Amino acid sequence: MKRTSTWVASLALPVMVAMLLVLAGSPSVTANDQPSAAAAEVKIDNFSFGPQTLTVAVGATVTWTNRDDIPHTVVSTDGVFKSKVRDTDEKFSYTFDKAGTYPYFCSIHPKMTGTVVVQ
Amino acid sequence: MADKNQGLIDQKWHELNDDGVDRRGFLKCMAWAGTGLVWTMSGGIPVSRAFAKNTGKSDGKDGDFSFVQISDSHMGFSKPANPDVGATLQAAVDKINGLAQPPEFLLHTGDISHLTKPEQFDTVDQILKGASAKDVFFVPGEHDVLDDNGKSYLERYGKNVQGAGWYSFDKRGVHFIGLVNVLNLKSGGLGSLGAEQLEWMEKDVKHLKHSTPIVVFAHIPLWTVYPEWGWGTEDSAQALAYLKKFGSVTVLNGHIHQTMQKVEGNVTFHTAMSTAFPQPQPGKADSPGPMKVPAEQLRSLLGITDVNYVRGQHSLAAVDSSLE
Numbered sequence: 001m002k003r004t005s006t007w008v009a010s011l012a013l014p015v016m017v018a019m020l021l022v023l024a025g026s027p028s029v030t031a032n033d034q035p036s037a038a039a040a041e042v043k044i045d046n047f048s049f050g051p052q053t054l055t056v057a058v059g060a061t062v063t064w065t066n067r068d069d070i071p072h073t074v075v076s077t078d079g080v081f082k083s084k085v086r087d088t089d090e091k092f093s094y095t096f097d098k099a100g101t102y103p104y105f106c107s108i109h110p111k112m113t114g115t116v117v118v119q
Numbered sequence: 120m121a122d123k124n125q126g127l128i129d130q131k132w133h134e135l136n137d138d139g140v141d142r143r144g145f146l147k148c149m150a151w152a153g154t155g156l157v158w159t160m161s162g163g164i165p166v167s168r169a170f171a172k173n174t175g176k177s178d179g180k181d182g183d184f185s186f187v188q189i190s191d192s193h194m195g196f197s198k199p200a201n202p203d204v205g206a207t208l209q210a211a212v213d214k215i216n217g218l219a220q221p222p223e224f225l226l227h228t229g230d231i232s233h234l235t236k237p238e239q240f241d242t243v244d245q246i247l248k249g250a251s252a253k254d255v256f257f258v259p260g261e262h263d264v265l266d267d268n269g270k271s272y273l274e275r276y277g278k279n280v281q282g283a284g285w286y287s288f289d290k291r292g293v294h295f296i297g298l299v300n301v302l303n304l305k306s307g308g309l310g311s312l313g314a315e316q317l318e319w320m321e322k323d324v325k326h327l328k329h330s331t332p333i334v335v336f337a338h339i340p341l342w343t344v345y346p347e348w349g350w351g352t353e354d355s356a357q358a359l360a361y362l363k364k365f366g367s368v369t370v371l372n373g374h375i376h377q378t379m380q381k382v383e384g385n386v387t388f389h390t391a392m393s394t395a396f397p398q399p400q401p402g403k404a405d406s407p408g409p410m411k412v413p414a415e416q417l418r419s420l421l422g423i424t425d426v427n428y429v430r431g432q433h434s435l436a437a438v439d440s441s442l443e
Binding site for chain 1: 198199200233234235261262265266304305306307308309346347348349405406407408409
């Protein structure tokens with residue numbers, strides 16, 4: 001949290017707002033629409049990824065946190081990234097160095113899908 | 120024994136009458152009776168009951184036997200829905216050992232472990248050693264093949280299997296087929312058998328007589344229970360097509376942690392309770408995650424399935440019993 005705050009201090013105001021909303025865990029249209037430069041979070045609750053579509057800037061690190069009682073995985077549909085199985089409260093992070101659209105799913109519960117858009 | 124069976128018949132019919140089954144429901148039950156099962160509705164959940172005409176009448180006649188299906192032990196799970204899954208698996212074993220007709224063997228329809236860890240498999244193996252039936256036939260659940268694509272599962276349970284862990288065997292004239300539908304799942308999809316396994320299965324049943332009773336067991340249901348939660352297998356229709364010629368097909372699955380049944384032509388589908396924790400009825404919760412119930416109710420939602428085969432009967436009869 002401390003480190004994130006340092007990053008936030010160096011960012012422009014609209015991005016700051018977007019990031020704070022993401023960090024607060026509020027489902028927010030702003031958080032989805034505004035690219036976040038450095039870090040963003042996806043929470044896994046009730047067998048779904050939230051936000052389902054996340055837009056970040058090139059270079060951003062996305063961290064997924066499993067908040068379910070059941071393990072999940074975060075696996076890129078195109079083979080770009082693949083987490084190990086994540087049990088309750090375990091995290092997985094990936095840094096997106098290239099612009100593009102990255103669909104992913106939980107390989108244990110394949111009905112769970114999400115997308116990271118990197119701009 | 121005969122008196123006991125008659126008592127069971129009377130009790131079941133009494134329950135049917137008491138359940139307020141209307142004419143339509145009664146006709147459904149009659150259809151089930153014809154295939155050896157009676158379908159009753161209990162709290163909105165279809166619950167299988169033996170239509171006990173010949174069920175359990177094991178007088179040593181060649182060919183009659185029973186086996187027990189257990190499922191979804193999830194060893195290693197310790198969340199509030201059941202902090203002690205070892206104790207409930209042990210209770211299942213005690214239940215099995217108390218059955219009037221001892222089963223010849225056990226089928227475990229997957230999710231043996233919660234996280235594919237060796238110590239979790241060890242614990243299950245240890246507890247199952249206490250069962251009166253010594254032979255246990257496994258198929259993997261998705262929780263048994265995490266991270267290693269089924270490698271450690273195969274090292275432990277894959278002695279006489281094909282491919283990713285599928286196999287068949289014969290017991291007293293019944294042909295059993297264990298299938299794997301938890302690997303190579305595609306984004307947005309359901310359970311999957313895959314081309315290689317389907318090809319094997321087609322060959323496996325080709326030489327069998329049409330009168331051979333078939334039992335297929337796999338983790339994820341081979342009929343579409345609720346696709347929104349992934350409760351189905353995308354290429355199961357192909358597998359079932361290979362079984363069309365047989366007079367009696369029984370499909371036993373786990374994964375959904377509750378009993379459900381369906382008859383479609385010659386095929387009776389059945390899912391078993393978990394020995395670890397219950398899951399909600401389809402669409403009745405935000406997700407299919409573990410359902411927390413008051414501690415004193417837990418064991419009434421966990422259990423085993425006792426399957427009876429009586430020679431000459433059209434189909435096998437499955438009796439679900441809760442742990443208490």
